[in-house]
Amino acid sequence: xxxxxxxxxxxxxxxxxxxxxxxxxxxxxxxxxxxxxxxxxxxxxxxxxxxxxxxxxxxxxxxxxxxxxxxxxxxxxxxxxxxxxxxxxxxxxxxxxxxxxxxxx
Numbered sequence: 001x002x003x004x005x006x007x008x009x010x011x012x013x014x015x016x017x018x019x020x021x022x023x024x025x026x027x028x029x030x031x032x033x034x035x036x037x038x039x040x041x042x043x044x045x046x047x048x049x050x051x052x053x054x055x056x057x058x059x060x061x062x063x064x065x066x067x068x069x070x071x072x073x074x075x076x077x078x079x080x081x082x083x084x085x086x087x088x089x090x091x092x093x094x095x096x097x098x099x100x101x102x103x104x105x
Contacts, residue, residue: 002088007095008071014095015064018057025054060096067096079103 029050033040070076077086079100086100097104 002077002085004071004076004091007076007091008068011064011067011071011095015061015068018061018064022054022057022061025050025057029054063096066098070098 029047033043067076070078077088077091078084079086080098081103082100084100084102086097090097090101
């Protein structure tokens with residue numbers, strides 16, 4: 001069994017970072033909207049960007065939680081398609097990868 005403690009620490013750190021970022025985005029989206037129409041238009045565009053960033057962050061958080069679950073159940077680092085080991089290089093690049101390089105193509 002391979003040791004994934006370094007990757008687990010990276011995943012946990014990234015999860016904390018994303019959680020803080022998503023909460024910050026949620027707080028900013030709750031800010032009151034300006035009464036000026038022009039300012040409102042700009043703010044609404046900003047809100048759309050923030051919403052997209054929040055959704056992307058939440059999706060990555062789900063992927064990270066799934067990867068942490070695989071670490072716990074012992075299936076982390078195993079390709080979900082072919083069952084081969086996912087290379088450590090790939091896991092370092094994409095720590096929540098579920099497919100080996102060959103199957104991801």
